[in-house]
Amino acid sequence: MKLPWLAVLMLNLSVHPMAALRAEPSPAFATLVPLIGQWNVGPEGGATAFIQRFVWGPKEAYVWVQVVLVLASGDERLHFEGPILWNGATKRYDYLFAVEPGSLAQERGEMYATEGGEIVRDVVLTAADGTTSRFRQTFHPMDDGRFVTTLMRQTADGWVPTFPGSERLIMMRRPS
Numbered sequence: 001m002k003l004p005w006l007a008v009l010m011l012n013l014s015v016h017p018m019a020a021l022r023a024e025p026s027p028a029f030a031t032l033v034p035l036i037g038q039w040n041v042g043p044e045g046g047a048t049a050f051i052q053r054f055v056w057g058p059k060e061a062y063v064w065v066q067v068v069l070v071l072a073s074g075d076e077r078l079h080f081e082g083p084i085l086w087n088g089a090t091k092r093y094d095y096l097f098a099v100e101p102g103s104l105a106q107e108r109g110e111m112y113a114t115e116g117g118e119i120v121r122d123v124v125l126t127a128a129d130g131t132t133s134r135f136r137q138t139f140h141p142m143d144d145g146r147f148v149t150t151l152m153r154q155t156a157d158g159w160v161p162t163f164p165g166s167e168r169l170i171m172m173r174r175p176s
Helices: 005-013
Strands: 035-043 050-056 065-071 074-088 090-101 105-113 119-126 132-141 147-155 158-161 169-173
Touching: 065 090, 074 105
Parallel strands: none
Antiparallel strands: 035 050, 035 169, 050 065, 065 074, 074 090, 090 105, 105 119, 119 132, 132 147, 147 158, 147 169
8 A cells, every 4th residue: 555645744743853863964954963952942041931942853864853832831842843855956955834733824944054054945835825935044054063043024225134133143052
């Protein structure tokens, strides 16, 4: 019996995602290797605002991303998740994330590395009614293995923080 593609994807995701980590990723994914793992993200010295996970899919065919918001109550709520895939034609990564599952919103776009070593995630957010807005997340490596990440949205006046303090958030690896 041949399983439909969605059933195959769901079966793959039912395996603990960290079990898919391998020591030697495909050269195409070299840019994303430093992000692989689980990260607490928040203001320097402050509480974790969200958890960001980057895990390998089977045979490193893609990277699965998940962002979970940490609410003031300590509860966690899935914000978005989906795959990042290598695009051989553009030599960049394409992604499609389901945002706030059930909302019918999506994020899609590209990820790429700059010459300075920063990783950029360009975002087009499409709401269920078809309206769109643009966002950008950057990942700047720090010498100690952490990253500075920014979350910005585009307005008529240029790029502004998505929320107060989102122009400088620190990503710190979560304990295993």
